Amino acid sequence: MQKLFLKKGVSRKSAYNLRNPKDDKFERHTLAILVDNESGVLARVIGLFSGRGYNIDSLTVAEVDHTGNLSRITIVTSGTPSVIEQIKAQLERMIPVHDVHDLTTEGASVERELALFKVFAKGEKRVESLRLADVFRAKVVDSTLVSFTFELTGTPEKIDAFADLMVPLGLKEIARTGVAALSRG
């Protein structure tokens, strides 16, 4: 993999470029954080969230640049605009954090999540689950005579919708990866 040439800096956007700081409406933001892939870095990031009382709705992390030794953490968080700005400022001042991107405010972005569903069903319900999986473009990754395991990729909303449909059909287990997101273009 190629090394991503990323500079650390806090000048690009700071807490003083607030959108509407006095707004106390809760907003959902997706943050992409590039960090050094070193021991304890995830603990630092989630420790910041728990220590300061911020929300984590979803979190994914994996190494994305082996040569540059970088990992990408995608966090979906919610809070008032000033809390979101605080979260970003607090993240940016951590030593192993290279870059913080607020994908919600920095133009359009795509978000995807992967989920696995295990559905136990017989007869008509079994057929129906397969039909719905087809509609949602879910793949069957495992099947027995009494169960299917579906793999579905999409926005968190799509996954929610599919899960809602599967519950009456015999959904027994679900595993979700959390959101991975990239800005467009």
Add this chain to the structure above:
Amino acid sequence: MLLYKKTLKYKLGIDMNNIMSGAQIVVEALLEQKVDTVFGYPGGAVLPIYDEIFKQSKIKHVLVRHEQGAIHAAEGYSRSTGKPGVALVTSGPGATNSVTGLTDALMDSIPIIVLTGQVPTFMIGNDAFQEADTVGITRPCTKHNWLVKDTNILGKIIHEAFYVSTNGRPGPVLVDIPKDVQFATGSYLKKKDFSPKRYKPKTVPNSDLILKAVKAFENSKNPIIYSGGGVVNSGDNASKLLRELVNESNFPITSTLMGLGCYPASKKNWMGMLGMHGTYEANMAMHDCDFMFCIGARFDDRITGKTDEFSPNSTKVHIDIDPSSINKNILVDIGIVGDIKTTLQTFLKLWRKRGSKSSINKSWWKKIDDWREINCLKYNKSKSAIKPQYAIQRLEELTKNADRYVTTEVGQHQMWAAQFMGFEEPKRWMTSGGLGTMGYGFPASIGVQLAHPKSLVINVAGEASWLMNMQELGTAVQYNLPVKQFILNNERLGMVRQWQELLHGGRYSHSWSDALPDFVKLAEAYGIKGICCDDPNKLDDAIKEMIDYNGPVIFDCLVEKHENCFPMIPSGKAHNEMILNANEPEQEIGKSGAVLV
């Protein structure tokens, strides 16, 4: 062989010419960082480093009596010199004992480097003897910390630790070094070969924002400058620039507890400290101003009081090196991220170029003078008992012309010291502001005295705080440090008692001690001087005796027991709702106020 060495050096960054043991690397790196004093306490996991310290004479090791004392002493050393303080402690309990000091340094942005020993790498996770997850425990109370698992990167990490600690917003860092890494040999990276790769905090401010700030500054009619500890941290030049700014603009200035001394207390523009126990004039001016210039302070809750009613009609400009401090508690109109010195330089240059304009109202100073007339620090004098305020006033009077450094513990005495002592220079006043650590002052005074052996170092203390780290008497005696422990003894936890009186119906739940030592005998037990005084008429002579004595002194000043510290902004109230003195009709502190600290 030569080729092999070159390959190692350029491909792996390992320099075969600088091969030494991990323990040697530690000492070598400290020497290269110009460390002259290390505060520490030995133990099993740091023995190799202590062995190397034994073999050299350039670094002075100061043996404290408890690891918390080592950290506070390093803080005192750092605050009074502007250089980072260094502490060396062992694994497990040594590391956990340093947590309070680390948190204190984090809250007050003090650069200290703490080196801890750790059990050998192959035993980590086995619940080994004196093992603790040091980096895990100290992660939220350091600016950054490292567990070093390879001797070859130890040198680099120590240099990085110094760099991270002292650059940007300063703070404590910790390097955890397993014992096998101290024994193993590896290559040492010299300081000149170290270059910071990732941490590059922004220090140069945005000039457009400064121009905006200058314009607001020029147009302000009722301005106030509110400075803080950031000015001290930014170096002596920052204080110099702040003085130029105040003198040339004739703006009134107040400061937080942390920033005392950056502007001389003897000058007429000085309004005294602001905040919960700040002066009436400073708080009223904060509330009524139309322009607030916050320089290196962070709108702490002790400063703002009720945030909804904080300075409602002002344009606020905030300079801070830490972007997360801006808009955290109070939303400001212009937030400038940058080093104070650099920012003030640019600001002054721009303002002067535009003609040093100012449109300050004469009536503003008149208003301030009217507030000053109230004389908010007055108290009822007594002929029979020593009033704590009187004791501090006399101490101030008798020592203010000396080459003096003052540390404090935490509580009423701390606030009285801040109110009644005047500081003309930065780095002369060391107190635990953010964390409010009782037991801070005594070890801090030891650190200060070591950095300034010839100066007069006084720790203004309360007996309860002082007892929290009294074990450091041993350190003071061992190194013959003539620190003066000026204890205002009211046999109470004064500030707790005051809050219980004001907020909890006078139910003094566990806020006094029934078993206080005889401080004079305690001093004598350590072979130092003890002085006890309970008569206001003899106080001056007793203080002089303390100053003149060449050696450590415990001064037991028996003061009025139920004195309250005023003025006070009750919690949950705004700046213009101060209680001035005990004689005022009792104010209702609502339930919402009582839940605040």
